[in-house]
Amino acid sequence: MNWNDFGERNKRLNPLWSLGAGMNLGELQPYKEMIALSVLLQVYYLELESNEQRAREDLVDLAWSSLERFGIEKLGSPESVERLVDGLLWSGSGGDFESHYYDDHTRQIGVQKYKYFTVDEDATRISWEENGTTIYRLSEYAMELIFMSHEIIDEFQVSIKLLEIQMHIKHGRVTRAMQDVNELISRVRKMTQQQQEYRNALRRNPKHIFSEYGTQRHERLEEIHQQFDEERKHFDNIHRSLARLANDEKDVIDFNELRQLSERVELSRRVHDELAEVVLSIFEAETNLRLNFPELFWGAAGFNFRTHVWEEWVKPEGLRDGDSLETLISGLFSPSQDFIYPLAWAWEEQEVGFLPEDTPDVTEEAGEDEDIHYVPRGIPWTEVCELWLPVIAGVAAHGSFTFTAEVFTEQEQRRWADCPDAVDLWVQFFHTVITVEEQEAEGHGVADECQKLLQRLMLDHPELAVLRGSRLRTTISSQQQDRICIPGLEISPYTITIVERSEMIRI
Structure with a gap:
């Protein structure tokens, strides 16, 4: 199965599946989808006629007219009809409708938001000045419900549809031509609404000229001009075809239908002119921005x-x-x-300590101050060795040792928490494999602090000399994933293990 277009099909059908969903209309419940669709269809024809009687109260009247048409007006009540209209205008939460769909690209379930009606900004602006009424129009999703069987919105461009109308008229198919003209008017009105939305957005924020849609418009500028020229030629051909049809087929053509078709074609021409005016006004606005506000186009x-x-x-x-x-x-x-390492420990490394025993005696006869000597703060090896002695002893005796709260008394736990230098050595053991020196280093002259610790412990405790030549590896225990929390210290469950002993020790 080809899943490439499944998400788009899912999103297109969601508004249809959700039409009337969640409404409780009493006795009208079995007919709610049919009534909702009839309201959408009536609003569609009102838009074709440029009729602005599309306020909420008008939609309620349209719903009642549908009930009368279906012969079920006795089942309705003012509350149920108004509830149906409100359910078309807004979701139960008062905002957009939401449905789930499968996104083919991300392979995840997404949420689609949509409406059946949106505010007609141009008509509402005038009505608000007169009586404060909001005028609604069909959204793109509602338009797709109307034309879903023809797929007109995606499959046919304006110029192609004009050719199709011309062919229907040429062959005397007046009814089919009338349907196509109506669909063409809807298509052009939708394009006009999109252009108006971009124009309004551009007025609110000139940065929209750099948006993806604004960039595509500039790339299609020549194509738009060419489309207008083609439409002008098509309309001329359509009018000539209508005149020829009226003369050649006067015995078989219903002149009333032909007159209505001629009026719809003229209306289609006017809505095309409206689209051209909106497009030209956008070009004018963009030109004005580029001419009078060039700083908007300077590089950041x-x-x-x-x-x-x-x-x-x-x-x-x-x-x-x-x-x-x-x-x-x-x-x-x-x-x-x-x-x-933690930042606090890093600062501690930079601290200096005062050694009173190195301070020279200051006498009155000296006559001048002597320099005071400071030395960097060192590691308290005595305390560190005391804490690490059970660890290294456990490694020597059992081959490994794991840092856990249970192996230390409460007093030892507090001492570990108070001595970050001792804890720091666990991190140093963890980052590399340590090979214990074969020979005792004179004067603890090794530079590595891990080796210094081992040398000091083996010097003070000869029984630990069995570790010489061994290789020690430190890991985090796989059996204890949680960090060890003792008062004042949180540490990973480190395990230090002998991974290899020298042949001499084994013998």
Whole structure:
């Protein structure tokens, strides 16, 4: 099965499946889908006639007329009819309708939002000045419900549809030509609404000229001019065909139908002229912006988080979940550092300590101050060795040792928490395989702190010398995934293990 277009089919059918869903209309319940579709269809014809009687009260009247047409007006009540109209205008939550669909590209279930009616901004602007009434028009989804059987919106362009009308008229198919002209008028009105929406958006924010739709318009500028020229020629041909049909087929053609068809063609010409006026007004607005406000088109000096990320990406498109927001802003407040140790420990490494025993005696006869000597703060090896002695002893005796809360007393746990230098050595053991020196280093002269620890312990405790020549590896225990939390310290369950002993020790 080809799943490439499944998501689009799903999204196209969702408004049909949801038509009338969730409404409780009492005795009208079995007929709710039929009544809802009849209201959409009546509004469609009102739009074709440029009739602005499309306020909420008008929609209620249309619903009652449908009930009378179907002979079920006795089943309706004012409350149920108004509930049906409100259910077409808004969802139960008062906003957009929502349905699930399968996204072919992401292979995930998405949420589709849509409406059956949208506000007719141009008509509403005038009506608000007169009586404060909102005028509605069909949305694109409702239009698709009307023409779903013909697939007219996606399959036919305007110029192709004009050719089809011309062919129907040429062959005397007046009724079919009338249907196609009506569909063409809807198609052009939809294009006009899209252009008006772009024009209004451009007036609110000139940056929309750089949007994907604005860029595509500029790329199709020549194509739009060519389309207008073709439409003008097609309309001339259609009128000539109508005149020829009236003369040649006067005995078989219903002149009343022919007159109605001629009126619809003339209406189609006018809506095409309206579309041309809107397109030209957009060109005028864009030209004015480019001429009088050139700074809008200058290149940006650099990348700006507020403009390029927040306003142009996050606000229009949103984020998938809360974790996405954390990922987005974490780099601003908590940039990733290469240093592997806690910051507090890093600062402690820079502290210096005062050694009183190295301070020279200051006498009155000296006559001048002596320099005070400071030395960097060192590791308290005595305390560190005391804490690590049970660890290394366990490795020597059993071959491994795992840091857990159970192996230490409460007093030892507090000492570990108070000595970050001892905990720090676990991290150093973890990052590499440690080979215990074969020979004792004189004066603890090794530079590696892990080796210093081992040498000090083996010097003070000769029984640990069995570790010489061994290779030690530190891992995080696979049996204990949770971090160990003891008062004042949180640490991973490290395990230090002997992975190889020297041949001399084995013998």
